[in-house]
Amino acid sequence: MSDTVPPLRRSEQLVEEIEERIVTGQYHPGMRLDEQDLADEFRVSRTPIREALIHLASAGMIEMRPRRGAIVAKVSPTRLCEMFEVMAELEAMCGRLAARRITPAEQAELLAAHRACEAARDAEDPDAYYRLNEVFHQHIYQASHNGFLAEQADALHRRLRPYRRLQLRVRNRMNTSYSEHQAIVDRIVHGDSEGAADTLQRHVVVQGERFADLVASLQALQTSDAA
Known part of the structure; x- marks a missing residue:
């Protein structure tokens, strides 16, 4: 990859x-x-x-x-929140299994994907960061060595693509995302399966202030387009 x-x-x-x-x-x-x-x-x-x-x-x-x-299609805020909750659990499962099953070659690929995200962050390019972020998460799905789980995670990830991309436009979200990636990589590489699952779950779930930020971003863009 x-x-x-x-x-x-x-x-x-x-x-x-x-x-x-x-x-x-x-x-x-x-x-x-x-x-x-x-x-x-x-x-x-x-x-x-x-x-x-x-x-x-x-x-x-x-x-x-x-x-x-x-x-x-119509997607309500409640439905969107529900999808992010499921996505967070799927990613947590992938992280838990990846921490136990990742191979040395897959570790090297995950670290390379992480460094590529760092370059996009430093360039302040949210669209490039998002596409490289997809690669980063795909490496985790594949490292779970559970084909069915990887397929389900990928399908929902694709469903949430525009919303996850929009999140990266929130102020300082790229920096926060990259720091969360670092914690995820550390836990997977060190074989901390429960730590990897917990960190990924918190990285993906959109609740509280993060959900309010996402909804506010959507509303701001809608108002801009209507003007």
Whole structure:
């Protein structure tokens, strides 16, 4: 698994752009996303639009309905909090198993991913940090050596992608995230399975002030887009 940020394909760029418009309310719940309209708006052919919509449907951001096409899915704040709670538990399980099962080669890959996140943090590039953060977490999923668990964690991680990316725009969140990564790496490398699980759970769960910050960020972006 590479720890660099490869250039995004056009369909991947479209996924991120459409995700952000959904999260910020520009594409509101229940809105129909027409392939041709999107192709005209983004000045591309329908092929990358179709690929992006398929990806967004698999991630649960949109629903594909007979005779209506792609419809923006509705996610309430309560539902969002519930998904983050489940994500935190899945990540904790991955961390617990990784601390017991990680191989020396996987340790080296995890450390390389951590250093790549450090470079993005130092460059103050939240989008690059987010993509490298995904690689970091993927290494932990794989190091659990539980294929089913890794699949479930990856699926929910993809579902929460735009919200986790948005979190990194909160002031000082990148620095905090990186410090939490350091604690996670230390516990996994030293075989502290319960410490790894606890640290990952606290790293991912969005409650209290962190959830209020996320909701405030969403509302600020929605207000900006409406202005």
